[in-house]
Amino acid sequence: MMQRAVLAVLTFSLAAPALAHGAPRGEAKLTLAGKPVVIDYGRPSLGGRDMLAKAEVGKSWRLGADAPTTLTTEADLAFGATPVPKGYYVLTATRVSDDKWTLNLDRRDPKEPRVPGTKTPDVPLTLATLPEGVEELTIELVALDKGQARLDIKWGTTSLAASFSAK
Numbered sequence: 731m732m733q734r735a736v737l738a739v740l741t742f743s744l745a746a747p748a749l750a751h752g753a754p755r756g757e758a759k760l761t762l763a764g765k766p767v768v769i770d771y772g773r774p775s776l777g778g779r780d781m782l783a784k785a786e787v788g789k790s791w792r793l794g795a796d797a798p799t800t801l802t803t804e805a806d807l808a809f810g811a812t813p814v815p816k817g818y819y820v821l822t823a824t825r826v827s828d829d830k831w832t833l834n835l836d837r838r839d840p841k842e843p844r845v846p847g848t849k850t851p852d853v854p855l856t857l858a859t860l861p862e863g864v865e866e867l868t869i870e871l872v873a874l875d876k877g878q879a880r881l882d883i884k885w886g887t888t889s890l891a892a893s894f895s896a897k
Contacts, residue, residue, distance in 0.1 A: 752796040754772075759871065760879060768801070772797060792822055793822055798820045814850055818837070824852065831855040834849070864884045874893070
């Protein structure tokens, strides 16, 4: 009996640090117009679920796990006609309808990321189906030609994307 109690305590003490950390963190980086653009986010796993299908129409979705997903840019950006001045932003996404999503950018003080900031106009995201599923949420920044780039969000068989440029 005592051996089981010791084993249980030992098992919990070894597992507790892993449980305390939650989802692993991911980082997407690129240099645009000679300046860094960085997204930091939690990488939850699907575990057989279809999480994006559970997103309610009209409600903001966190884009990641644990701490907020953030964009830090030292370059002034533009997502189409939407200007995004250099700074620190918390990113979320909203399912507008069954086949439409928008990216939401909320400019914040990096020292107080949980305090609401200034909302930037929503950016339409292009929805596509991936040929193979992605188990962990993956956000990528892809450099294109002439100061252009693309933000890719992939999870399950869903891809959401938005092009942007340095200004």
